[in-house]
Amino acid sequence: MSFLDELAAIVGTRHVIGPGDDQEPYLTDWRGRYRGAALAVVKPAGTQEVAAVVKAAARRGIAIVPQGGNTGMCGAATPVGPRETIVLRLDRMNRIRGVSRLGDAIAVDAGCILAEVQAAAEAADRLFPLSLGAEGSCQIGGNLSTNAGGTAVLRYGTTRELTLGLEVVLPDGEIFDAMTSLRKDSTAYDLKQLFIGAEGTLGIITGAVLKLFPRPRRRAVALAKLGSIEAVLDLLAAARTELGDRLSAFEVMSRGQIEVIAEHVPDVTIPFALDQPWHLLVEIVDTLESVDLAAALESLLAAAYEHGLVLDALVAASEAQAKALWKIRHSVSEASKRAGYVISHDSAVPLEHQATFVRRVESRIAALRPDARIVMHGHVGDGNIHVLAIIPGIAPDQREALSDVVAAINAIVDEETSALGGSISAEHGIGLANRARLARVVPAVEMRLLRQVKQLIDPAGLMNPGKVLPD
Numbered sequence: 001m002s003f004l005d006e007l008a009a010i011v012g013t014r015h016v017i018g019p020g021d022d023q024e025p026y027l028t029d030w031r032g033r034y035r036g037a038a039l040a041v042v043k044p045a046g047t048q049e050v051a052a053v054v055k056a057a058a059r060r061g062i063a064i065v066p067q068g069g070n071t072g073m074c075g076a077a078t079p080v081g082p083r084e085t086i087v088l089r090l091d092r093m094n095r096i097r098g099v100s101r102l103g104d105a106i107a108v109d110a111g112c113i114l115a116e117v118q119a120a121a122e123a124a125d126r127l128f129p130l131s132l133g134a135e136g137s138c139q140i141g142g143n144l145s146t147n148a149g150g151t152a153v154l155r156y157g158t159t160r161e162l163t164l165g166l167e168v169v170l171p172d173g174e175i176f177d178a179m180t181s182l183r184k185d186s187t188a189y190d191l192k193q194l195f196i197g198a199e200g201t202l203g204i205i206t207g208a209v210l211k212l213f214p215r216p217r218r219r220a221v222a223l224a225k226l227g228s229i230e231a232v233l234d235l236l237a238a239a240r241t242e243l244g245d246r247l248s249a250f251e252v253m254s255r256g257q258i259e260v261i262a263e264h265v266p267d268v269t270i271p272f273a274l275d276q277p278w279h280l281l282v283e284i285v286d287t288l289e290s291v292d293l294a295a296a297l298e299s300l301l302a303a304a305y306e307h308g309l310v311l312d313a314l315v316a317a318s319e320a321q322a323k324a325l326w327k328i329r330h331s332v333s334e335a336s337k338r339a340g341y342v343i344s345h346d347s348a349v350p351l352e353h354q355a356t357f358v359r360r361v362e363s364r365i366a367a368l369r370p371d372a373r374i375v376m377h378g379h380v381g382d383g384n385i386h387v388l389a390i391i392p393g394i395a396p397d398q399r400e401a402l403s404d405v406v407a408a409i410n411a412i413v414d415e416e417t418s419a420l421g422g423s424i425s426a427e428h429g430i431g432l433a434n435r436a437r438l439a440r441v442v443p444a445v446e447m448r449l450l451r452q453v454k455q456l457i458d459p460a461g462l463m464n465p466g467k468v469l470p471d
């Protein structure tokens with residue numbers, strides 16, 4: 001029996017896409033930077049079928065690239081490299097397995113789209129707080145595998161912190177079932193943590209138990225203009241002091257970033273003249289209906305205005321206006337992609353060093369490449385800032401010629417991030433794009449342990465080869 005026939009016998013003929021045009025959407029990454037090839041794109045319907053596909057591939061030494069919504073930023077879900085490979089998609093595994101209001105937990109198939117999990121939580125009058133621009137198409141398996149962050153980390157934590165249990169098909173086809181909803185469990189090593197953020201290199205996540213939270217009844221959202229990154233950070237400290245855990249998002253955008261949005265996303269309305277270097281989107285929430293959040297936010301911003309931190313601010317007067325302000329923030333990736341060739345970074349820097357980082361990186365990149373538009377946005381409340389150098393007017397066939405520029409800009413960001421005790425990947429992962437940088441920023445002992453873990457769990461190197469670890 002041919003391999004494709006064997007796959008068809010497991011998942012059904014309709015769910016195996018052989019080479020040809022129908023494979024196209026699965027062979028290229030969201031940014032259009034990488035293109036690969038696959039023997040087949042396979043869509044199993046459940047964990048047992050995933051296990052059977054993995055066993056069949058392992059018997060023949062065929063590699064597997066797990067793919068969720070294919071919205072990742074680092075080329076980690078693209079089947080590149082010399083090995084024979086299949087792409088394994090979990091689209092058909094989109095069942096909400098159960099919701100516990102008492103235990104504040106939801107059990108899901110890993111192929112559930114993030115927005116569907118949010119909706120299922122809301123239907124149970126709970127909140128699943130993970131939120132990001134791609135939430136309408138990214139899958140929980142992809143969120144877990146990149147340890148996605150998004151806009152609510154400040155209050156609720158990263159995907160890792162939102163995870164209670166996990167189900168994984170290991171590279172030999174065995175099922176690791178840790179679908180617990182326990183909040184306390186100190187039984188030996190917490191093995192599920194290895195698979196979170198592993199970018200599909202250690203196994204295929206097929207299910208997860210995730211934390212839920214009380215659903216906020218009210219929110220207030222504001223957009224403010226500030227004159228310096230120091231003012232942004234001072235306002236963050238004041239907001240934490242005044243509003244405590246009500247502060248759920250603190251998202252910064254540089255003026256250049258908003259200009260890019262205004263130029264490339266037609267249905268976004270920017271309510272201000274763009275005459276200051278930093279813009280901040282602040283959200284506060286509460287479960288109590290009776291709390292006047294808009295007044296609390298106005299009072300914070302008014303005090304900040306008096307102290308010269310905030311130069312202008314708009315508190316949304318309605319839910320529709322709040323959504324319109326969030327739309328600006330959620331448009332950054334789409335807008336930047338349309339603006340030119342984007343060399344983007346995903347740095348986390350301790351907040352005390354955030355201002356130094358921003359200044360040093362901006363001036364060094366500007367000196368290296370004066371034609372680049374250097375724009376920034378980020379979840380600054382949790383220390384994560386994305387620095388983007390956008391080079392306009394680059395045709396696809398000219399991209400190769402930019403590889404030296406990309407390397408030089410990456411080196412600047414790596415040097416400054418490391419010098420200030422930061423990370424080059426706050427939430428997007430390493431994938432293909434950042435592989436070569438990993439060894440530069442990670443100590444030798446950590447590299448050795450990473451390689452040993454990979455060797456232990458995936459000795460034949462079948463899971464997402466060529467990703468995360470450099471050769």
Ligand SMILES: Cc1cc2nc3c(=O)[nH]c(=O)nc-3n(C[C@H](O)[C@H](O)[C@H](O)COP(=O)(O)OP(=O)(O)OC[C@H]3O[C@@H](n4cnc5c(N)ncnc54)[C@H](O)[C@@H]3O)c2cc1C
Nearest residue numbers: 068069070071072076133139141142143145149150200205
């Ligand atoms: C507009 C936009 C905005 C974004 N905003 C944010 C943001 O604010 N914060 C953030 O963190 N990210 C953001 N991202 C990046 C991306 O959406 C997230 O990283 C998301 O978590 C990826 O999910 P996915 O299902 O698309 O994964 P994919 O891109 O399909 O895969 C990503 C990685 O996970 C692996 N993988 C996928 N599913 C599985 C599985 N079931 N088992 C094992 N491995 C698997 C893949 O092999 C790959 O290594 C954004 C992306 C876009 C396009």
